[in-house]
Amino acid sequence: MNYVKILSRAVFYAVLIAIAFYTLFPLYHMFIVSFQPSAVGLFTDISLIPRGFSLKNYIDLFTTTAMPRWIVNTAIYASFVALGTILLDSLTAFALSKGRFPLKEFFFVLILSGLMIPIQAILIPLFKVMVTLNWVNTYWGIIIPGIVSPSGVFLLRQYMLSIPDELLDSARVDGSSEFSLYWRITLPLSTPMIATVAALKFIMHWNAFLFPLIMMRDENMFTIPVGIATFQAWAGASLWGQIMAGSVVAVIPTIVVFLTFQKKIVESLALRARVIKR
Amino acid sequence: MSLSRRLREGWKKASRYRVYYFMIIPYLIGFVAFQLYPIVEAFRLSLYSFAGGRGGGFFAQPVYVGLRNFERMFNDSIFIISLRNTVIYTIGFVCMATAVALIMALVLWENLKGTTFFRTAYFLPFATSSIIVSIVWKNMLQPMGVANFILNQLGLPSLPWLTNGDLALFAVMIVSVWQTFGYYAVILLAGLQAMPKDFYEAAKVDGAGAFATLRYITLPLLKPMLFVVIFLATISGFQVYDQIYGLTRGGPGYATMTLTYYLYWKGFENFELGLADAVGIFVFFVSLGLALIQRKALEAGKSYV
Numbered sequence: 001m002n003y004v005k006i007l008s009r010a011v012f013y014a015v016l017i018a019i020a021f022y023t024l025f026p027l028y029h030m031f032i033v034s035f036q037p038s039a040v041g042l043f044t045d046i047s048l049i050p051r052g053f054s055l056k057n058y059i060d061l062f063t064t065t066a067m068p069r070w071i072v073n074t075a076i077y078a079s080f081v082a083l084g085t086i087l088l089d090s091l092t093a094f095a096l097s098k099g100r101f102p103l104k105e106f107f108f109v110l111i112l113s114g115l116m117i118p119i120q121a122i123l124i125p126l127f128k129v130m131v132t133l134n135w136v137n138t139y140w141g142i143i144i145p146g147i148v149s150p151s152g153v154f155l156l157r158q159y160m161l162s163i164p165d166e167l168l169d170s171a172r173v174d175g176s177s178e179f180s181l182y183w184r185i186t187l188p189l190s191t192p193m194i195a196t197v198a199a200l201k202f203i204m205h206w207n208a209f210l211f212p213l214i215m216m217r218d219e220n221m222f223t224i225p226v227g228i229a230t231f232q233a234w235a236g237a238s239l240w241g242q243i244m245a246g247s248v249v250a251v252i253p254t255i256v257v258f259l260t261f262q263k264k265i266v267e268s269l270a271l272r273a274r275v276i277k278r
Numbered sequence: 279m280s281l282s283r284r285l286r287e288g289w290k291k292a293s294r295y296r297v298y299y300f301m302i303i304p305y306l307i308g309f310v311a312f313q314l315y316p317i318v319e320a321f322r323l324s325l326y327s328f329a330g331g332r333g334g335g336f337f338a339q340p341v342y343v344g345l346r347n348f349e350r351m352f353n354d355s356i357f358i359i360s361l362r363n364t365v366i367y368t369i370g371f372v373c374m375a376t377a378v379a380l381i382m383a384l385v386l387w388e389n390l391k392g393t394t395f396f397r398t399a400y401f402l403p404f405a406t407s408s409i410i411v412s413i414v415w416k417n418m419l420q421p422m423g424v425a426n427f428i429l430n431q432l433g434l435p436s437l438p439w440l441t442n443g444d445l446a447l448f449a450v451m452i453v454s455v456w457q458t459f460g461y462y463a464v465i466l467l468a469g470l471q472a473m474p475k476d477f478y479e480a481a482k483v484d485g486a487g488a489f490a491t492l493r494y495i496t497l498p499l500l501k502p503m504l505f506v507v508i509f510l511a512t513i514s515g516f517q518v519y520d521q522i523y524g525l526t527r528g529g530p531g532y533a534t535m536t537l538t539y540y541l542y543w544k545g546f547e548n549f550e551l552g553l554a555d556a557v558g559i560f561v562f563f564v565s566l567g568l569a570l571i572q573r574k575a576l577e578a579g580k581s582y583v
Binding site for chain 1: 294295297298299301302304305306308309311312313315316317319320323378381382385388390392396398399400401402403404405406407408409410411413414415416417418422423424426427456460461464465468469503506507510513517519520523524537538541542545546551554555557558559561562565566569
């Protein structure tokens, strides 16, 4: 190896490590501060030089706020959106990829047009719909709109297109109904993409903020992000230890899901980008 | 073929279709109820005024006012500040996020030891809740926070991150870049890995240096993917909300007030629904315009390669 090569290697690694510090330090900081005994006060260098270990922040947060309830709410919300998405969107995607019927392309484009609508543009009328349905402060109010997801339909349809038609045709000849072609053949074969879409939806809705914020008016119905944001606004600068403890609880599930499905998530996001490009 | 037989065949054929229509109907009902109807209603509501304040809001009787909401919006100096902030923020965010993502994608493409770890480390913030991590950053950016401690250790002065208007908008950019650049880098990396190898072999044979290869082969080939990243970043920048709520609540003063924050504030705190809705329509048209520009840019980019 010549000197130029060694030097360029060194520069590359310096950049890689500096940027990794940028991305990982805030997570490390949050984690360390959450375990600091609040009695010592929070010094500026607390995460660089920890002053001890204590679970007091977690205990206080779980006993003085509705945090246990927020965890349950968020888990119900994110899981049911993920589950609903893979059922509803996969059925729709099956019809749009394997079905033969007039106006198929029209319906596909119509459904995809939902991607063009920013949540901001429909926030007020959507909330009015929820008031009319009496869904404000209910799980339905945040779960059902989350299930209607153009990106889920898109990714699943794209995947199902790669399943050979001959497979379905031979089952058709044997007299299978279209629904059983969906349920017994296409759905099991789409498992990798279904898992990816479910993981993406779970992460997205576990983390969602703006819509749950306007929908959940009762403290017992808050999701973790809404609860922690409200708690932080109320506590001001005095209870950082508890706020960080809540943050750790908020980010760990999505990080675990993300690390488990990382490869698939990367592939599906790259696929989506390639399609925008086209 | 007799008529009755043809009718029967037609009916049979239609019943083959029918099952597919039944399959998409549940989704279409949701689409109409939660996407199509709301966007149509959004256009209608933007032409109405609702009595603001406590007694008004979502139960108030709307009054038709034509385009007055839009007129009020453009005459409201806070809206103009929000618009200006949003534009500055979006430009800054897009430039920083794209630059960092491009550099990191190119470095990761080198396939050095540890690439998998670094890629995961960069992409990880993407999986976290933006409101939550903004609150964590708020803690770090306090006057006596760990960010200033690190600056001091490096011999640099403390910075009033969230209390100085210009710096606060920059702080929001840093947090947003932190959360999203890994995602953009992964998209660019996928683009790089999909590139045809023969170009590079030809360049090597011709004795092209690393920079010439980057300048004349890699970047032109990557251009369509770069456009996609810039487009995604612009859309997300234009709609920024969580980071503002977590870090600054629009402050100090109105220095970090952005369009979505303004919309939330007008609609859900002041209950001026017609006005807030007009802001939503404005955001809709800007997003649509950006998508059209992106389409044109991509077509132009294609002819380049």
